[in-house]
Amino acid sequence: MPLLSAPFDVERPSARASLLRPLVAVAVAMLIVVAAGRWLEQGGGALAGLGRSAQGAGVHGGFIALGWVIALGGRWGWQRPALRLAAALLAAFALSRLGAWGSAAFALLPLMLLWEGRRHPVLRRIGFVAPERPRALLLGVGAGAFLGSHLLVSASQTLGYAVRMPDADAYIAAVAYDVGANALSAEWLFRGALFSHWWRRWGFWAAAVASTSMGLTRYLLDPWLPPTVEVGAGAVFYLAALGLCASALRAWSGSLLPGYLASLVFFAAYRMFVVW
């Protein structure tokens, strides 16, 4: 028991490295890549697709890099995995532009993250482990399915939006994007790094609300979200519910996986929602 056996020094200073510099470096890199992508996109032609891919890879790769920085407490070791994952994301975005089956490349991203993370036992602290309670996986799927189906029912009942199975290729591409970029980077950063970091300092509710708010902000700033009031309100409501639910699953199971599954299932339902 550490309280009886571990050396204790009441005046020992923290050996934690500063988080600020690497976080700023990643944020600046994100902005540069996104700006470069936008510039390429505006240039039109063949490079426009590459520009859009660079924007996606910049944002999601940046999220993953930020999560990695926080997970390692600002210590050296996040750069190479973050760069490799960002490069893989760029490749997946580029491949997805070639066709629906090119999007399958996104499916490699979670595997790559597993491969990169296997050498860092410290990632256990952000929930990069198998769940302690396997039934949490089922609960995650159930929570995502409940929220997703509820979204579809209430949107169709309340707002009259159509719910239909979209074009299979587009649906596969969207779900693949969620698997390898959208849900993956969100869970990694907001539930993994931020929630875990704040949970240790402020307790569950403060950490869950803060990390969910951050996640919500990220979605509200997403230019691909339809710019209507009811969609915005719905996004706030459902994404807040999803974020809190994923935080609870993360805390209960000790793992990011149930929350990731909940997000995947929710977004899989959301992709059937046709706003315009």
Add this chain to the structure above:
Amino acid sequence: MVSLRHLYLLPTLWAAFASGTSGGCLAGLVAGFLQAPLVLPGIERSGLDPGALDRLVTLATPLASGWVVGRLRDQSRARAVRLGALLEIQRELAREEPLYRRLEDVAERTRTALGALRVGLVLGTGDSPAVASAPVGAGLDNRSAAAWTLRGGGAVTSRDLASDPRFQLEEPPGPAPRPALVLPLESGAGAVGALALEWRGDLTAATRAAAHEIAMHLALGIENARLTLRQRRFAVELEDKVAAATRRLLELDRAKSEFLSVVSHELRTPLTALQGFSELLLSRTVPPEQARRFIGHIHSEAERLGRIVTELLDLSRIEAGRPEALRREPVDMGDMVERNLEIFAQSNPRHRFRWRPGENLPPIVADRDALDRMLTNLLSNAVKYAPRGGDVTVSAGPAPGPDRMMEISVEDQGVGIPAEALPRIFDKYVRVPDPETIGARGLGLGLAVVKALAEAHGGWVEVESRAGVGSRFRVLMPL
């Protein structure tokens, strides 16, 4: 529909009662979500009219009910568990086993009551405090937080052991925070130990308050257990002392009875002789030679009677705690010893009396009469307890050591004194029973008188003896 929607409350309340706040909130949330598609289109169509507000309230009711009922259930359950644990802890501490054996159970009960991951209990602030833990097996390091608290450092609180820089942990961080508390166990008499608690997940204010409450009860319980233990030990000691005193009183009573019987016998014997010989002299005409012998008998019996009376007077003085009125004068030990040995040699032909004076034997300043009585008593004992005869050696000389003392020793080859009887040998009325000396006469006062007289002179008396070999009495007197 309006009445049916209230049925959502039933599963919510059931979940709140079954699983507490989390279950109640979850069920209330699900109920609210399920109702929303039925409520929201109405609001969309007709705006926030009174009916819509009513439905919105109904929408929120399951969540609010689930939260309130679940929280009440959690609080009452936590209180019940805590009270139960406190009772169990008090019961554990009140058991008659030694305290350290009960600590493991107490630690386990504390862990259950507080929902803690690990509990450590350290008792005592000395070099080797007792340590117990749940799960069992933890040891105490002198550099640990618990040891720091024990040394008077106060309480230690940590939101997460893994990220707290004050702790040097070797194990890798886990996926959840590990909040921890180390609380001093303080009773009215000061710190009696420390309680170390570690959780996984959140540490709520209620749990922290409960930990403080349990620590306070533990401290009082431990203090009470210690006091009870001390009282029990004191009672046992008291019982032993009372039993010993009772035994001693019984022994004294028996010795006194025996003493009275011996005294009456010892007085009657010379009196009978005095009475008989004097009657013979009065009633008959006896030849002068025979008359002279009779008068000799009367004289020796009168002397014996005188000795008994002297011993009884000594006894009364000892019992009353009155010091002997000493008339100190220089006494030549050589003369006194030689005269006594001559007398004893005449009446005890089976014994060989030896006198070993030290070189340049100085005179001793003492009460002549008292010194004579001491020597006579020691010689009398030497003869009495060596019924088969043997050597009786008297020696005297300056004792070794810085103090100016004279050592007078009387050594015999008699039955000796068993080791267990040695501590009582100078007590009054004490006579060590031995089959060989069962017929020896005496009041059991001789050695008590010797001791009292030696101490009255500022000296003391010692004995060395081995059963079956003999005894040696050493009287040390200031010169």
